[in-house]
Amino acid sequence: MSDDEGEMHYLGGGFITMWDGKSRGRPQYAMDEMKRRPPAEPRPGLRITLGGYASVFNKVHLDHEGKQIEVFSPGCFARGLHDGRAIRFLVRHHEIKCLATTADSLELLADDVGLAFRCALSAGDPADEAIALARTNAAGMSVGYRVVQDEVRTIDGHKVRFLRDVSLDEITICPPGKGCVREAYCVVINDNSRTLRQMCESKTLADEWSSVAFRRALGSFADQLTGLATK
Structure with missing residues (x-):
């Protein structure tokens, strides 16, 4: 017995495409729905x-x-x-x-x-x-x-x-x-x-400048401390 026998296979729309190892094809309403459905939009990049x-x-x-x-x-x-x-x-x-x-x-x-x-x-x-x-x-x-x-x-x-x-x-x-x-x-x-x-x-x-200036100064002091530690 085929592995497919006794199983039902579904496609995305929820309809049965195979039953007891025999292909049932797509029902006409599903074909019509696929024709009406617009193409998927490409996923935008980050x-x-x-x-x-x-x-x-x-x-x-x-x-x-x-x-x-x-x-x-x-x-x-x-x-x-x-x-x-x-x-x-x-x-x-x-x-x-x-x-x-x-x-x-x-x-x-x-x-x-x-x-x-x-x-x-x-x-x-x-x-x-x-x-x-x-x-x-x-x-x-x-x-x-x-x-x-x-x-x-x-x-x-x-x-x-x-x-x-x-x-x-x-x-x-x-x-x-x-x-x-x-x-x-x-x-x-x-x-x-x-x-x-x-x-x-x-x-x-x-107002972002205050934060940027602070972080730049902090980084500068950190670099100076690192330089002193390596001397």
Whole structure:
């Protein structure tokens, strides 16, 4: 006797397809139901949202060459945010590591603090590198731009370049360093119930800086203690 004899086999819809070792086929109502049923939607990949401030106004920083003291003035990014060009989100300023643009999932908004951003990413290369940086509190942010209008002032004997109008090309996640405003940062956003504007207006996003600064300082002290212990 066949192993199938005396057993009933069911398909997903709950109808019998085999009985006593003989195929019964699909009933007509099941065939009609399968025709009416829409194709299954592909399961989306894991989505991680990054956000923070790509730049902060009225904070001094060194340019990418480490030679010029610069300050981003409020309103300096207006041109790039309204001229219709797609602004890129890169990893370490590498063109081949483009995470997104403002034509898809990158959101940008200039408020009274600086240039806020939010971006939903699917896990995978190169997003994994950016997500790892954000999770280790080692993520600085920088911007790529062309200067349209600036003003150089001498303050306490130092020449400071105030950037009044820039053409924004990209924002990038990278370790803090030359070209980065120290107070700019990127973190993983766990609450996506509010829009980027709502997060800015409620200061929820700006308040993240206190936590980031604390964790960065804690990590720095830990590194110093480790260095002393190894001497």
